[in-house]
Amino acid sequence: MFVKCATTEPMWQRIKRQEGALLGIVVSMLFFAGRGLADMTGLTIVTLVTLSTLYFFNDLTDCVADQSNPRKDSPYVDTLNDHRAIFWAVLGFQKLAVLIVTAFLYGPEFAYVVGTTFAVNIAYSLKIKGTPGVDVLWVGLWGAVIAGLGGLNHPWETYTIVGVMTAISHIYQVRIDAPVDQAHNVQTSAVVSLRLTEIQIVSLCLLLAWLIGTTTTMWLGITALIPWFLGKYLNSGRSWVFARYYFGIIWLCHLESTYGRLATF
Secondary structure, three states: OHHHHHOOHHHHHHHHOOOOHHHHHHHHHHHHOOOOHHHHHHHHHHHHHHHHHHHHHHHHHHOOHHHHOOOOOHHHHHHHHHOHHHHHHHHHHHHHHHHHHHHHHHOHHHHHHHHHHHHHHHHHHHOHHHOOOHHHHHHHHHHHHHHHHHOOOOOHHHHHHHHHHHHHHHHHHHHHOHHHHHHOOOOOHHHHOHHHHHHHHHHHHHHHHHHHHHHOOHHHHHHHHHHHHHHHHOOHHHHHHHHHHHHHHHHHHHHHHHHOOHHHO
């Protein structure tokens, strides 16, 4: 378990909870932009390692509080708590290695993207996670920056759509985690006010409607209120599951409308 905690386990924990969709988003961006197989494979690996490193940092930061979180894997959390000092050293080495390898293989621009995701993630975990209102928007920024690993030549709407979908997904997550966060005095948007998260999700859905409506069709844009509807009438766990399926559909529609890649087959 010790070796797995520092390598595959952070990402595996997300996959088990049906998270980690950002990896698929980056891969789809590479494909629709027409990247070659070698580039797609290499940047997918870079994205996978970057995300795993980000999640490893988050898990180390939260491992004490996660001991009382029923959604988290107990053996994994216990191992993190038992070897925290060593894992922090391993994490520092991992971050440096990812930055150096990315810069060497793909140049400074992609290394800047990786470095920015690290900085945004650190700020969230150490400070912004407990700043109501800002927390959701900051996670959206985090998602948009990670999308940069899918290439830096996409339209700005593409990165913004990723950010909005990530932010909406985070609203479901903080609603689920609200009891644990409240017990540890972490003032997320959901802990402070359910109405605040309602305002956030409506605002983000309207922004998503405009983005999808202008890049695909108006009729598809109208459907962007579905995540709000799901959150209003289903529990947060089920809402999150159905919203991910919806996001997958509109995301592929956006990419095909922008690049027409599937039409070439």
